[in-house]
Amino acid sequence: MVRAWRIFGAALVISTYFVASPVAYVAFAILGAVPTRDPIARARRLQFVMMCGFRLMHAVLRWLWILDFGPRNVEGEIPSSPCVLVANHPTLTDISAMLATERNLVFPVKPDLFRSFWARPLLAQAHHFEGAGPDAFTAGQVIDDAVERIARGYRVIIFPEGTRSPANGMHPFGRTAFEVAVRAGVPVVPIVITCTPRWLTKNHGFLNPPVEVPRLRLRALPAVTPEQAGSSSRTLRDIVRQQINSELERADRF
């Protein structure tokens, strides 16, 4: 019965999202079209609207006992200064949770979505940028874009696994996020995301919710600077991955 409610509730929220999103899109587009001499101010306005939208979505999910996440579920300190946030990626709701928590945050968007005619203008005006494609050489543009965003004062979030985590543990980390941090001279902030019990993971899909309300948690670990890794993106990646992995193992034990 509880599972049936959770499936129904999630379907309700998703269908509402598809009905409401055109309205939100129009509002978003209007805000994006408001003339301004300061594209950064417009981008931050759009990011704020996006943050409010995701906060509302997660609030509704919480009220309906579908998924428990809110600002109180964030532990540790995420710096407000430019940095690269790096997180594991257990569930489908990770990016919405991050965007609901923090403003002044940009991220690489999957190329198919970023290039779509309806999404590109707004994502680009919000200063998000196109993510890497299948060709290894596209990472160069991603790095350049991310470094440029950091120079403008943004924080950049990247999921270095490139896809959702497997059932137990994490995929190997790509090096792009850490190369960005080294080139921009900013710290990496490891973010540990847990969902207990697991749902909306690769092995626990939409139609297989747990009986207990899943609780999504974000935990920020102490920042790691490029200098601590000898300015090597490879070493920085290994340090951060180990820190996140240790935290995940600790969380699994309790």
Add this chain to the structure above:
Amino acid sequence: MQESLEDQLKDLIVEALALEDVDPSEISTEEALFVEGLGLDSIDALELALAIQEKFGVATSPDDERNRELFYSVKTLADFIRAETDVG
């Protein structure tokens, strides 16, 4: 005896990518360089492309559709460089 282009590329790979634990002679000429085989990643691809451009004066654009094919192995890289230059 002049070092072959393939051997020069293997030396360049180790040097440019700072692969301290890899001996150039251990790199297979025909095995994949990226993901499988040597296990290089996208950052390595960028650094290797730059190193090849500096040493041999040969470059491709980031959105060249042939990149994955050209950079597949030491052999394909050597063939590409030979086609673009008079080397080897």
